[in-house]
Amino acid sequence: xxxxxxxxxxxxxxxxxxxxxxxxxxxxxxxxxxxxxxxxxxxxxxxxxxxxxxxxxxxxxxxxxxxxxxxxxxxxxxxxxxxxxxxxxxxxxxxxxxxxxxxxxxxxxx
Amino acid sequence: xxxxxxxxxxxxxxxxxxxxxxxxxxxxxxxxxxxxxxxxxxxxxxxxxxxxxxxxxxxxxxxxxxxxxxxxxxxxxxxxxxxxxxxxxxxxxxxxxxxxxxxxxxxxxxxxxxx
Numbered sequence: 204x205x206x207x208x209x210x211x212x213x214x215x216x217x218x219x220x221x222x223x224x225x226x227x228x229x230x231x232x233x234x235x236x237x238x239x240x241x242x243x244x245x246x247x248x249x250x251x252x253x254x255x256x257x258x259x260x261x262x263x264x265x266x267x268x269x270x271x272x273x274x275x276x277x278x279x280x281x282x283x284x285x286x287x288x289x290x291x292x293x294x295x296x297x298x299x300x301x302x303x304x305x306x307x308x309x310x311x312x313x
Numbered sequence: 314x315x316x317x318x319x320x321x322x323x324x325x326x327x328x329x330x331x332x333x334x335x336x337x338x339x340x341x342x343x344x345x346x347x348x349x350x351x352x353x354x355x356x357x358x359x360x361x362x363x364x365x366x367x368x369x370x371x372x373x374x375x376x377x378x379x380x381x382x383x384x385x386x387x388x389x390x391x392x393x394x395x396x397x398x399x400x401x402x403x404x405x406x407x408x409x410x411x412x413x414x415x416x417x418x419x420x421x422x423x424x425x426x427x428x
Contacts, residue, residue, distance in 0.1 A: 205357065239414035241358075248407055249358065251416035260416065292358055294414065301371055302348070302360040302411075 206231060206297050207305035214311040215283045223308045225276045225293030231303065233274035236296040240269055240278045243290040243307075252291070253278060280310070288312045315340040317408050317419035325402075325426050331395040335408030335419060342366050342389045346411035349382060349393045351404040352421075359404075363411050364391055398426045 253269035321333035362372035
């Protein structure tokens with residue numbers, strides 16, 4: 204039971220757009236703390252996908268984008284590809300826990 | 314490009330202490346924060362704690378009584394000790410460099426708690 208809530212799963216067909224939500228509260232996202240996103244491909248370590256709400260590290264395709272509003276954040280993936288099938292995690296800061304992760308969302312490409 | 318590599322026993326007996334080391338290559342451990350994160354099989358990520366190169370630490374309150382993270386700047390390494398382990402501590406343990414976010418990550422090492 205993480206303080207950041209993500210849907211357990213989302214799915215989409217190749218080429219479609221999907222979004223993954225990350226819902227927090229006034230002690231984390233709503234307090235103004237940044238949200239970061241990670242992609243974990245099967246059997247591998249998580250990889251930074253988005254930092255500081257909407258910034259992409261070098262090498263991350265611009266098909267991935269992040270946004271934040273109020274007590275929630277979202278990761279959007281456009282032009283869905285088979286290689287995007289992975290687990291996605293949001294992460295932020297909470298007043299009770301300096302680093303906190305969402306529960307993770309499994310993306311299935313149909 | 315900084316790279317991290319975890320090392321340590323893959324099997325620990327219940328009630329004993331889990332010990333792992335993370336070796337940092339391609340850059341200095343100085344002037345940065347470094348963290349341990351774990352992931353039980355089939356489950357999500359849990360932040361364990363972090364350490365500054367000076368030795369200042371911050372731990373997850375849920376694990377604080379059992380966790381010690383230390384740093385050896387001469388070896389460019391930092392370490393994790395988790396005491397009194399149970400089966401619930403079975404997980405892949407990752408080390409990572411910390412800013413506000415975690416990047417990069419080590420490849421992870423599976424530690425199984427079993428007699």
